[in-house]
Amino acid sequence: MYPASFQVFIPASLEEALELLAKYGEEAKVLAGGHSLIPLMRLRLAKPKYVIYLGKVPGLSYIREENGTIRIGAMTTHGEIAASSLLKARNPLLSETASRIGDLQVRNMGTIGGSIAHADPAADYPAALQALEAQLVVRSVEGERVVGIDDFILGPYLTDLQPNELIVEVRVPSLTGAFGTAYEKLNFRAGDFAIVGVAALVQLSPDGSKFEKVRVGLTGVSDKPVRARGVEEALEGAEAGEEAIAEAAEKAKEGLNPPSDIRASSEYRLEMTVALTRRALEKALARARDKVA
Amino acid sequence: MAGERRYIGRRIKRKEDLRLLTGRGLYVDDIHLPGMVYAAFLRSAYAHARIKSIDTSRAEKLPGVLGVFTGEYFKDKVAPLMTAWALTNADLKPIKWPVVAYEKTRFTGDIVAVVVAEDPYTAYDALEAIEVEYEPLPVVVDVEEAVKPGAPQIHDEAPGNVAFHWKFRGGRDFEEVAAEADLVVKKRLINQRLIPAAMEPRAAVASYNPGTEELTVWVTSQNPHVHRLIMAGSLGIPEHKLRVIAPDVGGGFGSKIQVYPGEVIVARLAMDLGRPVKWVETRRENFLGTIHGRDHVDYVEVAAKKTGEVLGVRVRTLANMGAYLGTAAPGVPTILFGLMLAGPYKIKSVDVEVKGVLTNTTPVDAYRGAGRPEATYILERMLDVLARRLGMDPADVRRVNMIEEAPYEAVTGLLYDSGKYREVFEKALKLAEYYRWREVQSEERKRGRLIGVGIASYIEMSGLAPSRIARATGFGLGLWESVLIRVHPTGKVSVYTGSHPHGQGEETSFAQIVADALGVSIDDVEVVHGDTEQTPFGMGTYGSRTTPVGGSAVYKAAVRIREKARKIAAALLEAREEDIEFSEGRFYVKGSPEKSVTFQDVALAAYTAEKLPPDLEPGLEAVVFYDPENFTFPYGTHVAVVEVDPATFKVKILKYLAVDDAGVIINPLLAEGQVHGGVVQGIAQALYEYAVYDESGNLLTAGFNDYMIPTALDVPDVESHFVETPAPHNPIGAKGIGETGTIAATPAVVNAVLDALAHLGVEHIDMPLTPYNIWKALKESGVLAKLGKGR
Secondary structure, three states: OOOOOOEEEOOOOHHHHHHHHHHHHHHEEEEOOOOOHHHHHHOOOOOOOEEEEOOOOOOOOOEEEEOOEEEEEOOOEHHHHHHOHHHHHHOHHHHHHHHOOOOHHHHHHOEHHHHHHHOOOOOOHHHHHHHOOOEEEEEEOOEEEEEEHHHHEEEOOEEOOOOOOEEEEEEEEOOOOOEEEEEEEEOOOOOOOOOEEEEEEEEEOOOOOEEEEEEEEEEOOOOOOEEOHHHHHHHOOOEOOHHHHHHHHHHHHOOOOOOOOOOOOHHHHHHHHHHHHHHHHHHHHHHHHHHOO | OOOOOOOOOOOOOOOOHHHHHOOOOOOHHHOOOOOOEEEEEEEOOOOOEEEEEEEOHHHHHOOOEEEEEEHHHHOOOOOOEOOOEOOOOOOOOOOOEOOOOOOEEOOOOOEEEEEEEOOHHHHHHHHHHOEEEEEEOOOOOOHHHHOOOOOOOOOOOOHHHEEEEEEEEEEOOHHHHHHHOOEEEEEEEEEEEEOOOOOOOOEEEEEEEOOOOEEEEEEOOOOHHHHHHHHHHHHOOOHHHEEEEOOOOOOOOOOOOOOOHHHHHHHHHHHHHOOOEEEEOOHHHHHHHOOEEEEEEEEEEEEEOOOOOEEEEEEEEEEEEEOOOOOOHHHOOOHHHHOOOOOOEOOOEEEEEEEEEEOOOOOEOOOOOOOHHHHHHHHHHHHHHHHHHHOOOHHHHHHHHEOOOEEEEOOOOOEEEEEOHHHHHHHHHHHOOHHHHHHHHHHHHOOOOEEEEEEEEEEOOEOOOOHHHHHHOOEOOOOOEEEEEEEOOOOOEEEEEOOOOOOOOHHHHHHHHHHHHHOOOHHHEEEEOOEOOOOOOOOOOOOOOHHHHHHHHHHHHHHHHHHHHHHHHHHHHOOOHHHEEEEOOEEEEOOEEEEEEEHHHHHHHHHHOOOOOOOOOOOOEEEEEEOOOOOEOOEEEEEEEEEEOOOOOOEEEEEEEEEEEOEOOOOHHHHHHHHHHHHHHHHHHHHHOOOOEOOOOOEOOOOOOOOOOOOOOOOOOOEEEEOOOOOOOOOOOEOOOOOHHHHHHHHHHHHHHHHHHHHHOOOOOOOOOOHHHHHHHHHHOOHHHHHOOOO
């Protein structure tokens, strides 16, 4: 498989990268880990005239906590996110999700910024990012803006990212209190994209008796990752327990119109959304209960 | 096998490993020749279309393009490819496969134009600049649709798209035994289309020397001599002026038996352009243009008694052959399938008819197991269905029917060679703790867990094959195997085999055979293969034949050398030949072991030639062509235990155990590797893989993303055991182990999954048993509702 001809730029700084984007953005593609772009180029489904490689840009790979927010550089790999002790302690949903992406080779190369910018409707991160109400920091030569994940991913492979812009940072909350999270992913073969992916965040009242806050993010079941707001509303304030989850999980399929393809029908995905929502919430609840003193 | 065993039976690491595992192998893509140019193929945009016009002018003008060549260019220069297994008594139609399509394309892998350029990137740029005007024709991809009246016609030579119609009756009349039966179980079973997808895609490099008029072709082949013979015919050049070299080959699974258009095209263009031409298929081309496997619809009837005794099996099969008949294709769903339909059972009647049907899909040919997995799947699936209907344990149904031991003449006329079928069956059940798992199953079922146990017992015809039988079925050549063993003056040994191992490890196992026969170190034996200028004409590596047939040739040649060496030793020791004994690499005079010469002394003497007996020629080498008297019949029983997730219906294999009798095991390490790989490929068919076409004939699974080959994380540990009943008719006693796993694993796993669902009233679900396919079947049969929300 031989890509069409293209020119490569290897900027040495973020400023240089942004200048190149400002100049060539319309005809350029940004190359990070390469796991989405290169297969498309090899099949000639993507024929960018210019490729801007970010591998030599310093300062885009980090995970740090500042004032209750965890900031993750866009070039941080899935492997780094999966292994981060900070994330495991303060936002295990993101590290658990990262650990379920692709295989070891993919996790060692793929980056969170690249995955979000590519916006595959079955990618793993967006479910968690939805549940975490993540914020994205986007920069261009004109300046910086911060966008919520829900406003950023517009549809399949479609984002709010302008041709001259780059995702530079992902912000997720540093979780405290009696919280529990879980990512449930159904794929038919190890390493594949999700048929259905459900990310759940449960925050219990200090005594563990009530669901204080519930967030459920879904991937693979719509043209973009979404939150299961019906489930969240049904549970918030309710008595914490498996019965409530079983009932509320049924609402996960509300308003969804999942795709049908050679792997599975829309209807199957709907049913699995319910089943996995239930499992993810049960797991998150159990983990939250472990934190109740 | 006579003689001392110092190597045979030992777990010896592959001699191949050093080069293959350190990246020092030589594959076709590693061939770089001065002045070499690159070919790329434009494949048909439609699965069935008339070519109205091809405009190559824009492509030809691109800098670096040497030329663009269409079907018009090739049609009078290169003869179309035809099958080499023209079944007798089957009304086989002469289907022609032009190397580059002209007038018409018949599947999306058909080549429409060839670009040759200075580099591959330019070649692929040029492909995009070719403009083809097609007139799309109606398409048929489904085998049952293709035989309906009014279906699109794919070849004029095959009205109704039937390329052949093969019939076989063995034993008593089926109607007669059905009349005596208590029940006749009927099923329509689908054996889905699979894609071999070897790790190394296919490739060819051709170089022509106009001075010597010699053409050399490096090609990914399982059978370089067969490639040479067929290519010489197609190209119209003398066979001795064509040298075919198959260097290291990265897997084949049958897909590199076929002689394809690609290698013929680059050979012709290398001659015409006067420059070496390379072509390496892309992975997408590998999915589209390299043969596929299986793809049957089988209508099956099994007549049985209430005791579980099976009286007869009647099968009507529509075998999807794709758009053309491949090199070995007609024999696969007929000889290698129909004759296996009695299995290891005392069935009294086998009645089978197979229509080979043409469709607008990739040609289907031999894929690991080739016909035998399809037959075994039918029998093993039907025995389980029969067990359910009779309320019997599936193990008991097999006990009622299984042949005690061989030799046994099956109802198909095949003479099963040797084996303790019942003993191996019981051993597998015991080792797998079958009855303990049955208890676990019923306990866990109360807790809502779905656990299932599946058995598959199989027998296969391997060690292909006695040439007289191969010829009687219409096979184009004999099926013997050859070797030249050359002992050099220093006593080092080169073994030039006509087989062509491509991952199986016979560079090691053949060296073990020779080292034991000649009493030399395995390090002093080199096995050479793949080059038609080095090796005697041989039939190649497929059908688990390399060790039983090729290995037997090797053994016989080694013995012949030992016998000549004995004569030389007698002369050197001034003793009578009959008084010379041989042990641990030394010849000595009986009764006086201090009077001895080494094998190396003898080798040198064979070349110095001063002390040879008067009737003995100098030199020390032997050529053997070995034609087996019979097939070999590996057999065994595999047991799988699975758990089905009651919410997602994802299957997890909890245990997999294989007991195989492949006769004498030359190298258990390599044999286990064959079982592991084969079992994984069998599991792949049961649970994962399926080549899907849309109605327009586009392959929807044309890459690793969509075509689900399981990964190491998806498959279980495979526990492999061997029972060794030597094959009685060949000198090394080996039966072949290359395909047993693929044959047994598919029905074992499918039976286990359906066993897990049996209490819900589910009798059968067609493969692959993906979570979705299971869910869909349960949904459609109303079972899903029964499972309820409690799951």
